[in-house]
Amino acid sequence: EHEHEHEEAHDAHLGHQHDHHGTDPHIWLDPDNAIAMLDAIEHTLSDKDPENAPTYHANAEKTKEKLAALSAKIEATLKPARGIPFVVFHDAYNYFEHRFGVGAIGSVKLNPEAPSSAEHISEIHHKMKEENVACVFSEPQFPAKIVSVVSEGTNAKTGVLDPIGSELANGPDLYPELLTAISSSMSECLLDK
Structure with a gap:
């Protein structure tokens, strides 16, 4: 069931047209946004099911702690890469870039x-x-192929970023694995590790 949901989300992402008039829909790439979504989910569930509100609250608090630790880990990983120019395939990483102090110069x-x-x-x-x-x-x-064409004749290395985790296994660790994979790929390519 989770695999099917992930495939549907992946297909939906591929199908949407990215004509957002300056709005980046990839809000999940900032853990602070994930916490805001988590708060909304917790409140909605608690309102609909008050008997289990303490469980929803406890689960949300545990998840927030994990997200704070994940953010700190990513900040440490990317701190040496701040200020190093890079180019992304498409402009999907604004929230991630802003949150962690890195920035693409274009797409x-x-x-x-x-x-x-x-x-x-x-x-x-x-x-x-x-x-x-x-x-x-x-x-x-x-x-x-287009990345190869664009980078030809430059000193740029190539790397892979995946804003939707298309190659990651579904499960409870998908979100932290997604953000860790993005930060690791950025760090490896930008710092030539």
């Missing part, structure tokens, strides 16, 4: 569902050379 694709224009490819390639970009990231659910 290979403005919309992952549509081809990039020759003008955009040229602009991002020029910007990568100008900014001496350390790494350009692809995503496993999309062909990586």
Whole structure:
């Protein structure tokens, strides 16, 4: 059942058009947002099922502690990478970047569902050379060829970021594994580990 739900979420992500008029829908990539969602879930469940409210509260508090520890671990992992320029496949990481103090200088694709224009490819390639970009990231659910094209003739290494955990096993550790995988991939590529 969990696998089916994960596949549906994955398919839904691939199907949405990313035309959000400046709004990044990938809110789950910031653990602080996950805590806000957790609070809303706890309150809703407690309102609907007051008898079990203490259990919902205890579970939420345990999860918040785990998320705080996860955030601290990711902050420590990415602190040495702050200020190192990189490029992402598509602009899905704003919440993660803001939360952990790293920042992409651009994205290979403005919309992952549509081809990039020759003008955009040229602009991002020029910007990568100008900014001496350390790494350009692809995503496993999309062909990586365009990343190779954009990074050709630059000093940029390539890495993989997966904002939806498409290659991770479903289970209770999926969320921390997702954020850990993103931070590890960034750290490895940006710091050349």
